[in-house]
Amino acid sequence: MSSLSLTLYHIYALIIKELLATLKDPKSRVILIVPVLVQGLLFGYTATYNLEHVPYAVVDEDHSHESAEFLSHLDGTGIFERVATLSSPQQISQVIDNQQAMLVLTIPSDFSKNLHAGKTAPVQTITDGRNPSTAGLAAGYVSSIATAYNQKRSGQQSLVEIRSRIWYNPNNITRHMFLPSLIPMLALTQVLILAGLSVARERENGTFDQLLVTPLTPLEILIGKAVPPILIGLVQASLMLCLVLFWFKIHLVGSLAVLYLTISIFLVSCVGLGLSISAVAKNMQQVMVYCFLFLLPMILLSGLATPIRNMPPVLQYITYINPMRFAIEAIRRIYLEGAGLSTVAPAYIPMLALAAVTLPLAAWLFRHKLS
Structure with missing residues (x-):
């Protein structure tokens, strides 16, 4: 067999091996099919500016x-x-x-x-x-x-x-609605990925087992893993806020303190979801795939670009489990309308409820998978 034929044979064998390894894994098969279906359906139903109601x-x-x-x-x-x-x-x-x-x-x-x-x-x-x-x-x-x-x-x-x-937007400028909404969206992207990678990276490097034998309790480990992504998310939200305020000159009508309280509660719910993903994923590659699987539906179902009332009734009900929907609604009301804490407080309930579920779930998954 010539050198070229041997090289082609090696490449062919490697391709077959990678295909078999991917297709024989049930999780990989789901990842190959489900995101395409979910995102295709969501784009088809939600990404529309036609008013039907x-x-x-x-x-x-x-x-x-x-x-x-x-x-x-x-x-x-x-x-x-x-x-x-x-x-x-x-x-x-x-x-x-x-x-x-x-x-x-x-x-x-x-x-x-x-x-x-x-x-x-x-x-x-x-x-x-x-x-x-x-x-x-x-x-x-x-x-x-x-x-x-x-x-x-x-x-x-x-x-x-x-x-x-x-x-609330007398000149009908789209930027006044869209840019404040980017504050939670960019924070969500950063926090979800950072929280997701935090445990998966240590597990892949073999250092998470060492962390578990320290005197730290699971709750302390969970808090230690949750706080850094939240702080980074707040810094990123602050940078976006400065850009909106000072570069694009979009005036904040409401309270800065209420705005930051809303962002903080939203980030807590996001970090709980990210840590749950990290506990389920076996490696960093899976974390990235899972984060992408969650991010796009959360953005599409948030009302960021298209109104929720335009979506089919089934998808409108699904948006109630999406913390980004409530964060965007609250931030728009604070930023453009000047809504106070008593007005936007009901939007905190779904976000806190998600955090109350995902953070204990992440702690349980850590103990369960490593016990």
Whole structure:
């Protein structure tokens, strides 16, 4: 056999060996198939800016046949769903703040009078600028419905006029919504990987067994492994915050202390997940694969880029176990709306619940796998 043939034979044998080693391992087979299916389905259902459901509220000060007719055009689209009929403009802030309504329509008391006189009849729309992409789309839908209503009524296009206002982001700048949301996302990526690698690296190097024979208790080891990734995550979040504040000039409306409290609680829940991954994984390569498997779904299901209300109902329920969803909601409200601790505190409950499950789970896995 020539030298070239022998080299090719060695390469062929090595390729077959690696393929068999990968495909015979059940965990490897799952890793090859499941991420593709999960990520493909998530991208297909969540990565969309098309609005299929717009919950809205209305302040009808006219209470006329014309105003009811105009609102029926919205309700008849199948996209707009009236979730509240308000009696005064003072109630608008409540339905916008708690995200009950994406859009509020205000019909003035002279709406029908202006229509009958052939004058312009303004209708005000107030949208939630904390998500400017959907706010702009919703306002655009209302404008197109108003145009169709004008043409049906008189063939004119200037009777009903939509005048839009955007709360919390008046200029509808996407950066104002997106950049503060990157603070927890970047921290999540760093903390999950660092916490995941902490134990796997020591196990691979053979030093974790030495750590277990020291006088340190499992709880002390767990805390010692958890604190460094949290501190690094806080530093990274601080760098991103400085970039948002001083480079992009996006003003923080709320409290800096509440913002950091939210980030800290979020990082605790992330480090518990990372340590659980590290306890399950056999080596650092598996940790990286598992982290990637968790990261992309957590980001897609967080509402970072696309609104959660656009997702199918099943995925909306799944988002309740995603700590990043609640971190992003809380940070956006603190940053853009100026929400206080009492307002965002309910978002801490799911994050603390995840930490209460994953941190003890990681400690149990350490003892179980190494006992």
